[in-house]
Amino acid sequence: xxxxxxxxxxxxxxxxxxxxxxxxxxxxxxxxxxxxxxxxxxxxxxxxxxxxxxxxxxxxxxxxxxxxxxxxxxxxxxxxxxxxxxxxxxxxxxxxxxxxxxxxxxxxxxxxxxxxxxxxxxxxxxxxxxxxxxxxxxxxxxxxxxxxxxxxxxxxxxxxxxxxxxxxxxxxxxxxxxxxxxxxxxxxxxxxxxxxxxxxxxxxxxxxxxxxxxx
Numbered sequence: 001x002x003x004x005x006x007x008x009x010x011x012x013x014x015x016x017x018x019x020x021x022x023x024x025x026x027x028x029x030x031x032x033x034x035x036x037x038x039x040x041x042x043x044x045x046x047x048x049x050x051x052x053x054x055x056x057x058x059x060x061x062x063x064x065x066x067x068x069x070x071x072x073x074x075x076x077x078x079x080x081x082x083x084x085x086x087x088x089x090x091x092x093x094x095x096x097x098x099x100x101x102x103x104x105x106x107x108x109x110x111x112x113x114x115x116x117x118x119x120x121x122x123x124x125x126x127x128x129x130x131x132x133x134x135x136x137x138x139x140x141x142x143x144x145x146x147x148x149x150x151x152x153x154x155x156x157x158x159x160x161x162x163x164x165x166x167x168x169x170x171x172x173x174x175x176x177x178x179x180x181x182x183x184x185x186x187x188x189x190x191x192x193x194x195x196x197x198x199x200x201x202x203x204x205x206x207x208x209x210x211x212x213x214x215x
Contacts, residue, residue, distance in 0.1 A: 014073070035064040035187055037210020040183030045202035053106035054142070054200070062208060066118070072132070074118040080206065084109045093156055100156065102124045103147040105158060105187060111139045112193070113173050126180075130171035136193045140165045140200070169195040169204075177212070185212045 039062055060082030062164045066074045084107040091098050116134035145160040175189025189211045194203055 009139050026157065031215055032067045033065070033212050034068070035078075035210045035212040036206055037062050037064075038188065039080065039191075039206045041080075041085070042205040042207075043085065043108070043110060043202065044205075045200055053089065053104070053144075054108050054202075056087055056108070058082045058109070060086040060206075061203040061211065063181050064210075074080075074120065076114075076118060076132070077114045078114045078116065079090050080112045080114070082109055082111065083088030084141075088147075095153060095156060100149060100152055104158075105147060107143045107144050109141045111141075112169070112204075113135045114191070114193075116171065116173070119176075120177075125165065126178055129181075130175045132171070132209040133170055136169045136171040138167045138169045138193070138194075138195050138204075140167070140195075140197060159179065165195070165197040165200075167195045167197050169193040174201070185214070186210075187212050 004154075012017070039060050041058045042061050043054065043056055043058075060080055061077060062074050062080045064078030066076035068073050077214070086105065086107045089104045089106075090101050091104065092101055094100075114134060114136040116132045118130045118132045121129040121131070139165075142163045143160070144158075146158050148157050171191060171193040173189055173191035175187050176190075178186045179185060189210075190205065190207045192203065192205045195201065
């Protein structure tokens with residue numbers, strides 16, 4: 001019994017010391033902010049990577065607004081806009097003893113709007129890490145067509161196809177707030193989300209860097 005009581009008192013003392021240490025940390029004053037920056041969109045779709053026509057990379061621009069909802073928490077809404085990535089696959093067909101090279105072209109663009117909650121760690125000098133989680137709403141735009149030499153019979157060329165799909169995608173990320181002045185910060189980071197459409201699923205990884213202005 002005495003051993004159990006001693007263990008309880010020891011645990012209480014540890015928890016009390018931990019709580020006092022947390023309270024003793026002075027949080028950085030942050031309120032509303034706006035962030036603008038750029039990122040690289042790395043797209044990996046399901047299936048054999050050697051056969052996928054949609055895998056690729058593209059550069060993009062991002063803008064986000066957010067506000068502090070506590071000493072350690074932010075709520076952020078962000079928009080990521082990218083260009084189209086493009087893949088080409090040549091294939092040969094034979095028509096009347098003549099070999100014709102057709103090139104299948106696939107282009108895709110992924111736009112997203114993300115609502116994220118950020119937990120901010122304790123500051124270390126001018127550096128403060130943030131851990132993000134939330135949900136992104138993803139728009140996938142796909143375009144398919146075939147390039148063929150002049151004079152190729154129309155019956156050998158597949159018809160162009162274009163599709164637009166939408167999906168909700170769980171999103172996580174990490175970033176670092178590097179203070180330059182009281183209001184201006186540099187924000188490097190990385191976001192990742194997993195998406196699923198009716199006929200495709202995959203992963204987006206977006207390393208990024210931005211400039212934040214806090215009000």
